[in-house]
Amino acid sequence: MPEMPEVETVRRTLRPLVVGKTIDHVDIWYDKVITGDPETFKRELKGKTFTAVDRYAKFLLFRLGDLTVVSHLRMEGKYHLTTWDAPVDKHEHLQFAFTDGSSLRYADVRKFGRLQLVETGTEFQVTGLKNLGVEANSPEFSLDYFEKGLKKRSMNIKSLLMSQTLVAGLGNIYVDEVLWQSQINPLTPANELTKDQVKCLHSAINETIEEATKYGGTTVHSFLNAEGESGHYQEKLKVYGKEGQPCPRCGEDFVKIKISGRGTTYCLHCQKRV
DNA sequence: ATAATTGTTCGGCG
DNA sequence: GCGCCGAACAATTA
Numbered sequence: 512m513p514e515m516p517e518v519e520t521v522r523r524t525l526r527p528l529v530v531g532k533t534i535d536h537v538d539i540w541y542d543k544v545i546t547g548d549p550e551t552f553k554r555e556l557k558g559k560t561f562t563a564v565d566r567y568a569k570f571l572l573f574r575l576g577d578l579t580v581v582s583h584l585r586m587e588g589k590y591h592l593t594t595w596d597a598p599v600d601k602h603e604h605l606q607f608a609f610t611d612g613s614s615l616r617y618a619d620v621r622k623f624g625r626l627q628l629v630e631t632g633t634e635f636q637v638t639g640l641k642n643l644g645v646e647a648n649s650p651e652f653s654l655d656y657f658e659k660g661l662k663k664r665s666m667n668i669k670s671l672l673m674s675q676t677l678v679a680g681l682g683n684i685y686v687d688e689v690l691w692q693s694q695i696n697p698l699t700p701a702n703e704l705t706k707d708q709v710k711c712l713h714s715a716i717n718e719t720i721e722e723a724t725k726y727g728g729t730t731v732h733s734f735l736n737a738e739g740e741s742g743h744y745q746e747k748l749k750v751y752g753k754e755g756q757p758c759p760r761c762g763e764d765f766v767k768i769k770i771s772g773r774g775t776t777y778c779l780h781c782q783k784r785v
Numbered sequence: 786a787t788a789a790t791t792g793t794t795c796g797g798c799g
Numbered sequence: 800g801c802g803c804c805g806a807a808c809a810a811t812t813a
Binding site: 512513514569583584585586587621623624625638639673674675682683732772773774 | 789790791792793794
Protein backbone atom coordinates (compact mmCIF):
# COMPACT_ATOMS: atom_id res chain seq x y z
CA MET A 512 0.00 0.00 0.00
CA PRO A 513 1.35 3.45 -0.57
CA GLU A 514 3.17 4.57 2.57
CA MET A 515 5.52 7.56 2.73
CA PRO A 516 8.31 6.13 0.52
CA GLU A 517 5.77 5.15 -2.14
CA VAL A 518 4.01 8.54 -2.03
CA GLU A 519 7.37 10.31 -2.29
CA THR A 520 8.20 8.12 -5.31
CA VAL A 521 4.88 9.10 -6.88
CA ARG A 522 5.60 12.77 -6.18
CA ARG A 523 9.00 12.61 -7.85
CA THR A 524 7.72 10.84 -10.96
CA LEU A 525 4.62 13.02 -11.19
CA ARG A 526 6.30 16.41 -10.91
CA PRO A 527 7.95 16.49 -14.35
CA LEU A 528 4.75 15.20 -15.95
CA VAL A 529 2.46 17.96 -14.68
CA VAL A 530 4.34 21.07 -13.57
CA GLY A 531 3.77 23.85 -16.11
CA LYS A 532 0.66 22.21 -17.56
CA THR A 533 -2.60 24.15 -17.69
CA ILE A 534 -5.97 22.54 -17.00
CA ASP A 535 -8.50 22.86 -19.83
CA HIS A 536 -11.16 21.09 -17.76
CA VAL A 537 -11.58 18.38 -15.12
CA ASP A 538 -13.69 15.25 -15.70
CA ILE A 539 -15.02 13.38 -12.67
CA TRP A 540 -16.45 9.89 -13.25
CA TYR A 541 -16.99 8.95 -9.61
CA ASP A 542 -18.21 11.89 -7.52
CA LYS A 543 -17.26 10.38 -4.16
CA VAL A 544 -13.56 10.62 -5.07
CA ILE A 545 -13.92 14.33 -4.21
CA THR A 546 -14.20 15.51 -0.62
CA GLY A 547 -16.50 18.52 -0.93
CA ASP A 548 -18.48 19.62 -3.98
CA PRO A 549 -17.35 18.06 -7.30
CA GLU A 550 -18.83 20.94 -9.34
CA THR A 551 -16.84 23.51 -7.36
CA PHE A 552 -13.73 21.36 -7.86
CA LYS A 553 -14.21 21.40 -11.65
CA ARG A 554 -15.11 25.08 -11.85
CA GLU A 555 -12.29 26.41 -9.67
CA LEU A 556 -9.56 24.38 -11.39
CA LYS A 557 -10.47 25.30 -14.95
CA GLY A 558 -7.63 27.33 -16.47
CA LYS A 559 -5.24 26.81 -13.53
CA THR A 560 -1.62 25.74 -14.00
CA PHE A 561 0.26 23.17 -11.88
CA THR A 562 3.13 25.00 -10.21
CA ALA A 563 4.57 22.28 -7.94
CA VAL A 564 3.89 18.86 -6.42
CA ASP A 565 4.61 18.67 -2.69
CA ARG A 566 4.00 15.98 -0.09
CA TYR A 567 3.40 15.74 3.65
CA ALA A 568 3.57 12.23 5.12
CA LYS A 569 1.31 10.18 2.81
CA PHE A 570 -0.55 13.21 1.41
CA LEU A 571 0.23 14.62 -2.05
CA LEU A 572 -0.18 18.39 -2.39
CA PHE A 573 -0.68 19.60 -5.95
CA ARG A 574 0.04 23.33 -6.10
CA LEU A 575 -1.80 25.52 -8.57
CA GLY A 576 -0.83 28.96 -7.31
CA ASP A 577 -3.42 30.02 -4.74
CA LEU A 578 -5.12 26.64 -4.88
CA THR A 579 -3.92 23.29 -3.59
CA VAL A 580 -5.35 19.86 -4.32
CA VAL A 581 -4.82 17.56 -1.33
CA SER A 582 -4.71 13.96 -2.53
CA HIS A 583 -4.53 10.74 -0.51
CA LEU A 584 -4.03 7.46 -2.37
CA ARG A 585 -5.21 5.30 0.57
CA MET A 586 -4.78 1.68 -0.54
CA GLU A 587 -4.77 1.58 -4.29
CA GLY A 588 -4.78 5.10 -5.71
CA LYS A 589 -2.59 5.70 -8.76
CA TYR A 590 -1.81 8.54 -11.15
CA HIS A 591 -0.73 8.21 -14.76
CA LEU A 592 -0.43 10.41 -17.81
CA THR A 593 -2.47 9.71 -20.92
CA THR A 594 -4.58 11.72 -23.37
CA TRP A 595 -8.04 13.31 -23.00
CA ASP A 596 -9.73 10.92 -25.36
CA ALA A 597 -8.13 7.62 -24.26
CA PRO A 598 -10.86 5.07 -23.36
CA VAL A 599 -11.86 5.43 -19.71
CA ASP A 600 -11.15 2.34 -17.62
CA LYS A 601 -13.76 1.43 -15.01
CA HIS A 602 -11.22 2.10 -12.25
CA GLU A 603 -10.38 5.60 -13.50
CA HIS A 604 -12.35 8.15 -11.50
CA LEU A 605 -11.04 11.56 -12.55
CA GLN A 606 -8.87 13.36 -15.10
CA PHE A 607 -7.18 16.72 -15.32
CA ALA A 608 -7.42 17.40 -19.07
CA PHE A 609 -4.56 19.70 -20.08
CA THR A 610 -4.58 22.32 -22.82
CA ASP A 611 -1.90 20.36 -24.75
CA GLY A 612 -4.20 17.33 -25.15
CA SER A 613 -2.53 15.24 -22.45
CA SER A 614 -4.37 14.16 -19.31
CA LEU A 615 -3.48 13.23 -15.75
CA ARG A 616 -5.79 10.44 -14.59
CA TYR A 617 -6.52 9.11 -11.13
CA ALA A 618 -7.34 5.40 -10.92
CA ASP A 619 -8.31 3.55 -7.75
CA VAL A 620 -9.57 -0.04 -7.71
CA ARG A 621 -10.81 0.23 -4.12
CA LYS A 622 -12.27 3.74 -4.46
CA PHE A 623 -10.90 4.71 -1.02
CA GLY A 624 -8.62 7.54 -2.16
CA ARG A 625 -9.81 11.16 -2.00
CA LEU A 626 -8.99 14.57 -3.51
CA GLN A 627 -9.88 17.84 -1.84
CA LEU A 628 -9.51 21.40 -3.11
CA VAL A 629 -8.33 24.01 -0.58
CA GLU A 630 -6.73 27.42 -0.60
CA THR A 631 -2.95 27.15 -0.48
CA GLY A 632 -1.82 27.65 3.10
CA THR A 633 -4.94 26.12 4.66
CA GLU A 634 -4.07 22.50 3.82
CA PHE A 635 -3.09 21.67 7.41
CA GLN A 636 -6.66 22.41 8.53
CA VAL A 637 -8.18 19.56 6.51
CA THR A 638 -9.26 16.33 8.17
CA GLY A 639 -6.33 13.99 8.03
CA LEU A 640 -3.58 16.59 7.92
CA LYS A 641 -4.84 18.44 10.98
CA ASN A 642 -4.03 15.82 13.61
CA LEU A 643 -0.93 14.32 12.06
CA GLY A 644 2.25 13.76 14.02
CA VAL A 645 5.62 14.87 12.65
CA GLU A 646 6.99 13.15 9.57
CA ALA A 647 9.26 10.13 9.94
CA ASN A 648 12.86 10.87 8.92
CA SER A 649 12.40 14.63 9.30
CA PRO A 650 14.33 17.04 11.55
CA GLU A 651 11.20 17.45 13.72
CA PHE A 652 11.20 13.72 14.46
CA SER A 653 13.89 13.95 17.11
CA LEU A 654 14.67 11.19 19.56
CA ASP A 655 13.53 13.50 22.36
CA TYR A 656 10.17 14.19 20.70
CA PHE A 657 9.64 10.47 20.10
CA GLU A 658 10.61 9.46 23.64
CA LYS A 659 8.31 12.04 25.27
CA GLY A 660 5.40 11.14 22.99
CA LEU A 661 5.73 7.43 23.67
CA LYS A 662 5.73 8.00 27.43
CA LYS A 663 2.26 9.60 27.23
CA ARG A 664 0.62 6.68 25.44
CA SER A 665 -0.53 3.33 26.71
CA MET A 666 -1.55 2.08 23.26
CA ASN A 667 0.42 -0.86 21.90
CA ILE A 668 3.32 0.27 19.75
CA LYS A 669 2.02 -1.31 16.53
CA SER A 670 -1.32 0.52 16.70
CA LEU A 671 0.33 3.77 17.77
CA LEU A 672 2.71 3.78 14.80
CA MET A 673 -0.22 2.97 12.51
CA SER A 674 -2.29 5.84 13.93
CA GLN A 675 -0.07 8.59 12.41
CA THR A 676 -0.68 10.75 15.50
CA LEU A 677 2.85 10.62 16.95
CA VAL A 678 4.89 9.96 13.83
CA ALA A 679 3.38 10.06 10.35
CA GLY A 680 4.30 8.17 7.22
CA LEU A 681 4.51 4.50 8.23
CA GLY A 682 1.89 1.92 7.27
CA ASN A 683 1.47 -1.79 7.83
CA ILE A 684 4.53 -2.87 5.85
CA TYR A 685 7.10 -0.54 7.38
CA VAL A 686 5.70 -0.83 10.92
CA ASP A 687 6.23 -4.60 10.86
CA GLU A 688 9.70 -4.07 9.39
CA VAL A 689 10.89 -1.51 11.95
CA LEU A 690 9.54 -3.50 14.91
CA TRP A 691 11.39 -6.59 13.69
CA GLN A 692 14.59 -4.61 13.15
CA SER A 693 14.48 -3.18 16.65
CA GLN A 694 13.34 -6.50 18.17
CA ILE A 695 10.22 -5.05 19.75
CA ASN A 696 7.03 -7.03 20.39
CA PRO A 697 4.22 -5.27 18.50
CA LEU A 698 1.85 -5.53 21.48
CA THR A 699 4.18 -3.69 23.89
CA PRO A 700 2.45 -0.64 25.39
CA ALA A 701 4.27 2.45 24.07
CA ASN A 702 5.04 3.74 27.56
CA GLU A 703 6.73 0.47 28.53
CA LEU A 704 9.45 0.61 25.90
CA THR A 705 12.95 0.89 27.36
CA LYS A 706 15.22 3.76 26.48
CA ASP A 707 17.37 1.46 24.36
CA GLN A 708 14.36 0.13 22.49
CA VAL A 709 13.13 3.66 21.76
CA LYS A 710 16.53 4.64 20.41
CA CYS A 711 16.73 1.55 18.27
CA LEU A 712 13.18 2.02 16.95
CA HIS A 713 13.83 5.68 16.16
CA SER A 714 16.85 4.78 14.01
CA ALA A 715 15.03 1.86 12.38
CA ILE A 716 12.17 4.15 11.34
CA ASN A 717 14.44 6.76 9.82
CA GLU A 718 16.73 4.28 8.09
CA THR A 719 13.88 2.20 6.68
CA ILE A 720 11.99 5.18 5.27
CA GLU A 721 15.17 6.55 3.73
CA GLU A 722 16.25 3.25 2.24
CA ALA A 723 12.78 2.38 0.91
CA THR A 724 12.53 5.79 -0.74
CA LYS A 725 15.92 5.20 -2.35
CA TYR A 726 14.58 1.95 -3.80
CA GLY A 727 11.49 3.64 -5.25
CA GLY A 728 9.13 2.15 -2.65
CA THR A 729 7.76 -1.36 -2.13
CA THR A 730 5.52 -3.17 -4.61
CA VAL A 731 3.77 -6.06 -2.89
CA HIS A 732 0.26 -5.93 -4.25
CA SER A 733 0.04 -3.35 -6.96
CA PHE A 734 2.01 -0.20 -6.21
CA LEU A 735 3.22 1.65 -9.32
CA ASN A 736 4.71 5.13 -9.59
CA ALA A 737 3.37 7.77 -12.02
CA GLU A 738 5.53 6.29 -14.78
CA GLY A 739 3.92 2.88 -14.27
CA GLU A 740 7.03 1.31 -12.72
CA SER A 741 7.21 -0.97 -9.65
CA GLY A 742 9.32 -0.21 -6.59
CA HIS A 743 12.22 -2.45 -5.52
CA TYR A 744 12.23 -2.38 -1.72
CA GLN A 745 10.16 -5.60 -1.63
CA GLU A 746 13.47 -7.37 -2.23
CA LYS A 747 14.72 -5.96 1.07
CA LEU A 748 11.68 -6.81 3.23
CA LYS A 749 12.48 -9.07 6.18
CA VAL A 750 9.06 -9.71 7.78
CA TYR A 751 6.06 -8.32 5.93
CA GLY A 752 4.17 -11.05 4.07
CA LYS A 753 6.59 -13.74 5.33
CA GLU A 754 4.45 -15.61 7.84
CA GLY A 755 5.51 -19.26 8.09
CA GLN A 756 8.97 -18.46 6.72
CA PRO A 757 12.10 -18.49 8.89
CA CYS A 758 13.26 -15.32 10.61
CA PRO A 759 16.60 -14.31 8.99
CA ARG A 760 17.98 -13.50 12.47
CA CYS A 761 17.10 -16.63 14.49
CA GLY A 762 15.55 -19.12 12.07
CA GLU A 763 12.23 -19.49 13.88
CA ASP A 764 9.14 -19.29 11.67
CA PHE A 765 7.35 -15.93 11.60
CA VAL A 766 3.81 -15.86 12.98
CA LYS A 767 0.91 -13.65 11.96
CA ILE A 768 -1.66 -12.19 14.36
CA LYS A 769 -4.23 -9.42 14.25
CA ILE A 770 -3.72 -6.15 16.12
CA SER A 771 -6.55 -3.60 15.90
CA GLY A 772 -7.87 -5.56 12.96
CA ARG A 773 -4.58 -5.38 11.04
CA GLY A 774 -2.41 -8.30 10.00
CA THR A 775 0.87 -8.25 11.95
CA THR A 776 3.79 -10.54 11.16
CA TYR A 777 6.58 -10.94 13.70
CA CYS A 778 9.07 -13.32 15.29
CA LEU A 779 8.02 -14.91 18.59
CA HIS A 780 11.66 -15.55 19.48
CA CYS A 781 13.33 -12.23 18.54
CA GLN A 782 10.44 -9.97 19.46
CA LYS A 783 9.61 -10.97 23.04
CA ARG A 784 8.05 -8.60 25.58
CA VAL A 785 10.72 -7.38 28.00
C1' DA B 786 -19.88 -18.25 -1.32
C1' DT B 787 -17.79 -16.29 2.47
C1' DA B 788 -13.76 -14.20 4.67
C1' DA B 789 -9.72 -11.47 4.48
C1' DT B 790 -7.45 -7.51 3.04
C1' DT B 791 -6.15 -2.51 4.15
C1' DG B 792 -5.54 3.49 5.52
C1' DT B 793 -8.30 6.48 7.40
C1' DT B 794 -12.57 8.44 9.44
C1' DC B 795 -16.14 8.33 12.52
C1' DG B 796 -19.19 6.94 16.33
C1' DG B 797 -19.32 5.35 20.85
C1' DC B 798 -17.60 4.11 25.35
C1' DG B 799 -15.23 5.02 29.80
C1' DG C 800 -12.46 16.33 25.83
C1' DC C 801 -9.26 12.61 25.14
C1' DG C 802 -7.56 7.85 24.58
C1' DC C 803 -8.85 3.90 22.65
C1' DC C 804 -11.56 0.39 20.02
C1' DG C 805 -14.24 -1.37 16.34
C1' DA C 806 -17.07 -0.71 12.33
C1' DA C 807 -17.42 1.22 7.87
C1' DC C 808 -15.84 2.18 3.30
C1' DA C 809 -15.14 -0.88 -1.76
C1' DA C 810 -13.70 -4.38 -4.68
C1' DT C 811 -10.89 -8.09 -5.46
C1' DT C 812 -8.56 -12.37 -4.27
C1' DA C 813 -8.05 -16.67 -1.57
